[in-house]
Amino acid sequence: MPLTTAVLDTLGELCQTVADLHQELTRNDLVIWTAGNVSARVPGEDLMVIKPSGVSYEDLAADTMVVTDLYGDLVHGNLAPSSDTAAHAYVYRNMPEIGGVVHTHSTYATAWAARGEPIPCVLTMIADEFGGEIPVGPFAMIGDDSIGRGIVETLRGSRSPAVLMRNHGPFTVGRDARAAVKAAVMVEDVARTVHIARQLGSPLPLRQEDIDRLHDRYQNVYGQEH
Numbered sequence: 001m002p003l004t005t006a007v008l009d010t011l012g013e014l015c016q017t018v019a020d021l022h023q024e025l026t027r028n029d030l031v032i033w034t035a036g037n038v039s040a041r042v043p044g045e046d047l048m049v050i051k052p053s054g055v056s057y058e059d060l061a062a063d064t065m066v067v068t069d070l071y072g073d074l075v076h077g078n079l080a081p082s083s084d085t086a087a088h089a090y091v092y093r094n095m096p097e098i099g100g101v102v103h104t105h106s107t108y109a110t111a112w113a114a115r116g117e118p119i120p121c122v123l124t125m126i127a128d129e130f131g132g133e134i135p136v137g138p139f140a141m142i143g144d145d146s147i148g149r150g151i152v153e154t155l156r157g158s159r160s161p162a163v164l165m166r167n168h169g170p171f172t173v174g175r176d177a178r179a180a181v182k183a184a185v186m187v188e189d190v191a192r193t194v195h196i197a198r199q200l201g202s203p204l205p206l207r208q209e210d211i212d213r214l215h216d217r218y219q220n221v222y223g224q225e226h
Helices: 004-026 085-094 108-117 124-130 146-155 177-200 208-220
Strands: 037-041 047-050 066-069 075-076 100-103 162-165 170-176
Touching: 004 037, 004 047, 004 177, 037 085, 037 177, 047 085, 085 100, 085 124, 085 146, 085 162, 100 124, 100 177, 108 170, 108 177, 124 177, 124 208, 146 170, 162 177, 170 177
Parallel strands: none
Antiparallel strands: 037 047, 037 100, 047 066, 066 075, 100 170, 162 170
């Protein structure tokens, strides 16, 4: 079915936003070469915008983004979508509250994923953003929706917007693509800090009641009113 003018206008803005957000991945040293991707759900449509496969970050722009349906089939654009498209699409189909998905191979978070160990909640920043430990998802092969299934199964029982897919790396989600990118930046930061803390000794866990209070304050009170 042809896309309406209104949808095309929305896509133009969203493609620019997604292209710009990819630059946050390089700016924060979360990716190398062409690895990693950001996607965004198209509001009110069963569509998403995602990075094309194998394209350098310096070459990304609004007109190089691709649009697929929520089964990963190309709807709009001239390039092949990311190899992680099926995983992103599965998340959108099964988590309707999610508007953005990000995948990186950031060094410290991926190191935790390689060990198959959750990042414990030993920092107020972890409690704030992730609401507890950052969980590990199952190993899954790339190319179909297996990774998406692992993400959904793991995050359904967690307040965390991040999951460390075992032997692969972090995936993050958010109400929109910007929130998912923020979670990707933060998961790498806390992964590094907790790793360093372990070199110094045994990090001290936060009490559950303190985690709950910190998470509620950060999610509902912190920042400016909108």
